[in-house]
Amino acid sequence: MEHTEFNKDLIEFLNASPTPWHAVNTMKTRLEAAGFQPLDEREEWSLQPGHGYYVTRNGSSIVAFRTGAKDVVSSGIRMVGAHTDSPCLKVKPNPEIRRKGFFQLGVEVYGGVLLNPWFDRDLSLAGRVTVLDDNGKVRDTLVNFRKPVAIIPSLAIHLDREANSSRTVNAQTDLPPVVMQVPETDTTTFAELLKQQIAKESGLQTSKILGYELSFYDAQGAALVGLREEFLASARLDNLLSCYIGLQALLETSGDEPALLVCNDHEEVGSMSAEGAQGPFLTAVLDRWCGAGKSRAIARSMMISADNAHGIHPNYADRHDENHGPLLNQGPVIKVNHNQRYATNSRSAALYRHISDELGLPHQTFVVRSDMGCGSTIGPLTAGNLGVTTLDIGVPQFAMHSIREMIGTRDGYTLFQVLREFMQRAEVF
Structure with a gap:
């Protein structure tokens, strides 16, 4: 090689x-x-x-x-x-957050994450899910949405004039990614979204989501960088x-x-x-x-x-x-x-x-x-x-x-x- x-x-x-x-x-x-x-x-x-x-x-x-x-x-x-x-952002067990018509997911910081670069990135979601299938069997399956499904938008500098000199990140309130807009009457659960994705990826029909360990990740793939491509970013x-x-x-x-x-x-x-x-x-x-x-x-x-x-x-x-x-x-x-x-x-x-x-x-x-x-x-x-x-x-x-x-x-x-x-x-x- x-x-x-x-x-x-x-x-x-x-x-x-x-x-x-x-x-x-x-x-x-x-x-x-x-x-x-x-x-x-x-x-x-x-x-x-x-x-x-x-x-x-x-x-x-x-x-x-x-x-x-x-x-x-x-x-x-x-x-x-x-x-x-x-280091990454992992989805919490009961993650659903609904604010002003936006559907967000609560996340837990895993490891020593450098948090600021996570803002304004196209995020996807992947990990392991444990399910009860239609035959009554408990089994694990891997999930990878692959495409961008979420983003953590920055607050505009007009609303945070000190952003470039003293910006701090509150892991509880500032990090929940936005995944979609929903009407006020929406009752969608994250488990339902997972079941749909599992069926789409593997054809596995599940009766219940029993647990998961899922992480958001940068949807931009690894690439060679530099005028002479002497660097690799990922x-x-x-x-x-x-x-x-x-x-x-x-x-x-x-x-x-x-x-x-x-x-x-x-x-x-x-x-x-x-x-x-x-x-x-x-x-x-x-x-x-x-x-x-x-x-x-x-x-x-x-x-x-x-x-x-x-x-x-x-x-x-x-x-x-x-x-x-x-x-x-x-x-x-x-x-x-x-x-x-x-x-x-x-x-x-x-x-x-x-x-x-x-x-x-x-x-x-x-x-x-x-x-x-x-x-x-x-x-x-x-x-x-x-x-x-x-x-x-x-x-x-x-x-x-x-x-x-x-x-x-x-x-x-x-x-x-x-x-x-x-x-x-x-x-x-």
């Missing part, structure tokens, strides 16, 4: 994955096409050497792995981690970009060495869930794969936690340490924080740099300013749970947690090449 082909396929992946459930479904489809076999946590597993497998939890997290041709305990596992969720680059990179690396590795990709949900809200990185999902999979030799396998393993980094913004260059300001299209960023907000140590960073240098590929390093707080990701959580040597790395980006983010077109492909080599490397340490 070449650079331009990589970005074209990345755009298709991003557009097909508006929610964690859709992202996992997209990954499942690609894994199965490559011969990976699905596993069920409720059943016995019989894992064979030289095969690929995957298992999901909650439909929003996935672990995929190649068993390799060698014994996993003596070889260790080359692991890559990412997360499927992104929603959910944090962190579907890393999910895609890890998936492609796993699919294109030789398969000789044991290798694994884990993409967890709920990173943006702390990862403490059954399917989050602070939960037991990955440990449960490794227990069943490695058995009594898991501790020895982990001691020979390494995890690369891939989550995007803050590129140095030309308008806000002073927000970075002057010696650690990553540039777009200058390579993936090794993330360092000695207070363990990132799990990188000199050993894990050295291995990445060594592989990258062998391939003739660029890399950068990020350290937050000493007078600013540092974010975190799944790396320290996975390292703490498993005791595995871990590196935190990411593609540099702008506008993190905005409804539309931006990366350089070369950095994702660079990280993919290094991770592919890492996953098929005969020795890690």
Whole structure:
């Protein structure tokens, strides 16, 4: 896969994955096409050497792995981690709001959303719905309206003269999107609208909506940007970009060495869930794969936690340490924080740099300013749970947690090449 082909396929992946459930479904489809076999946590597993497998939890997290041709305990596992969720606006359980003839939906802020960019965007709606079908069976189905169905209009500057100097956003009162106009006598429920959409998408006839997890998302698709198309803009680059990179690396590795990709949900809200990185999902999979030799396998393993980094913004260059300001299209960023907000140590960073240098590929390093707080990701959580040597790395980006983010077109492909080599490397340490 070449650079331009990589970005074209990345755009298709991003557009097909508006929610964690859709992202996992997209990954499942690609894994199965490559011969990976699905596993069920409720059943016995019989894992064979030289095969690929995957298992999901909650439909929003996935672990995929190649068993390799060698014994996993003596070889260790080359692991890559990412997360499927992104900050967004989620529909409340009883969302209907009727004001002045407008039908709106109440929303809850999920994660650390940069709120102002959500105004005046064409919004669509997608997620998972649990229904009672006409046969009396409880089942899940995915929904994606695909077209623009809502908008959060800004208040005109004539009615808010301080908007450009001191505008704040009240998440309760300012964010409910407008979805349609209705007469005063209207009694439409959101559940009725969902039933219609489900029938339209899948032909599934439902007698009742029992629950849902639905998110609004930017209806504008991912696109190349710039006079020379050196940038890529999209929603959910944090962190579907890393999910895609890890998936492609796993699919294109030789398969000789044991290798694994884990993409967890709920990173943006702390990862403490059954399917989050602070939960037991990955440990449960490794227990069943490695058995009594898991501790020895982990001691020979390494995890690369891939989550995007803050590129140095030309308008806000002073927000970075002057010696650690990553540039777009200058390579993936090794993330360092000695207070363990990132799990990188000199050993894990050295291995990445060594592989990258062998391939003739660029890399950068990020350290937050000493007078600013540092974010975190799944790396320290996975390292703490498993005791595995871990590196935190990411593609540099702008506008993190905005409804539309931006990366350089070369950095994702660079990280993919290094991770592919890492996953098929005969020795890690």
